[in-house]
Amino acid sequence: MKGVSPEKLLARERRETLETLERLREELRSEVEFDGDEYDPDLFEREKTLATIQILERKLTRVEAALTRVQTGQYGFCRDCGQPIAPGRLEVVPEATRCPSCKDKAERGFR
Numbered sequence: 001m002k003g004v005s006p007e008k009l010l011a012r013e014r015r016e017t018l019e020t021l022e023r024l025r026e027e028l029r030s031e032v033e034f035d036g037d038e039y040d041p042d043l044f045e046r047e048k049t050l051a052t053i054q055i056l057e058r059k060l061t062r063v064e065a066a067l068t069r070v071q072t073g074q075y076g077f078c079r080d081c082g083q084p085i086a087p088g089r090l091e092v093v094p095e096a097t098r099c100p101s102c103k104d105k106a107e108r109g110f111r
Ligand SMILES: [Zn+2]
Pocket: 078, 079, 080, 081, 082, 083, 098, 099, 100, 101, 102, 103
């Protein structure tokens, strides 16, 4: 990490994610009115927006978990095996709390 502290990076990430979420939720609210069982051409758009909201909510959870780890001094170390996470990976994914191999294992476990 050159110059920018992970905390600042994550705080910015958190703010931007929250802003986008707010905007998408607003969009969803304004599109909610439609006529009963008539074909709704916006349905597909709404489902896309909903899917994006869910992705961003998961991201927000990860960013907040990473921020907590900054505060407890555990940031940069894998939450599962305790090994340091490569700085290059943290630059690309600042909210990473697992090393790549533990991440793969965790994701396989969810499916
Ligand atoms: Zn690990």
